[in-house]
Amino acid sequence: MALLDSSELVWRxxxxxxxxxxxxxxxxxxxxxxxxxGEETKTNYVRDGLGIKMMLKAGLHVAVISGRPSETMRQRLSWLGVQHIALDTEDKLPAYLRICDELRLNDQxxxxxxxxxxDLPLMQRVSLALSVADAHPKALNAAHWVSRYNGGHGAVREAIDLILDAQGLA
Ligand SMILES: [Mg+2]
Known part of the structure; x- marks a missing residue:
């Protein structure tokens, strides 16, 4: 496990x-x-959506990279204000690097x-690798922090709260 203690977590x-x-x-x-x-339906957690809006309102960025195509997810994410969306992207690293370049950000x-x-290539690269309670063991192993919630059940909101709290933006 790559879990960080709380002070290092806040620092990052x-x-x-x-x-x-x-x-x-x-x-x-x-x-x-x-x-x-053949249409696909997915569930979304409203509390996560609100967290994304809060993060954007605080002046931070949210980017979404997924291996699968989903026009309805693209519409919902756009509605939430997410500007960086890469779908149908099996190799996530090039999309990550392109977005970092656009935003002039580094891994830290x-x-x-x-x-x-x-997700591992990104989790092994970024300063803060986050995961969900019901993640695959390899993702849990790479994570610096794991939400108490499962995916689709408020894990994203908990991660956003962590970042906003650390920056005094909550
Ligand atoms: Mg996944």
Whole structure:
């Protein structure tokens, strides 16, 4: 485990300018409900959405990188004000580097919250690697901090509260 003690956690959280998020298993519970015409339905947690709005309002950035396409998620994230959305992106690192470049940020200013193996390249790179209570063991192993909540059940909000609290923005 790469878990940090609370003082090191706060120290790193103070420098975070952008929180990168995975969708499936982080912003959602990881379940896909498949309709008769192949359409996918996912659940979203309203408290997470409010946290994203709070973070953006505080002047920080939120970026979302997902391996799967989802037009409805893109619409919801846009509605929340998220400007950096990379969907259908199996290799997350190039998207991460492109967004960092656009925002002129370095790894020390970035956090990533992920729940599975595709998140590892980012979790191993950023200053603050965050995960959810029901993540895959490899993601838990790479995490500096793990939410008490499962994906899609307020884990993102808890991570945002941690960052905003550390920066005195809550
Ligand atoms: Mg995931």
């Amino acid at each position: 959280a103070r420098d975070i300018r952008c929180l990168f998020l995975d969708i499936d298993g982080v912003l959602t519970d990881g379940k896909l409900y498949l309709g008769p015409n 200013q970035c956090a990533h919250m992920g729940d599975d193996v595709p």
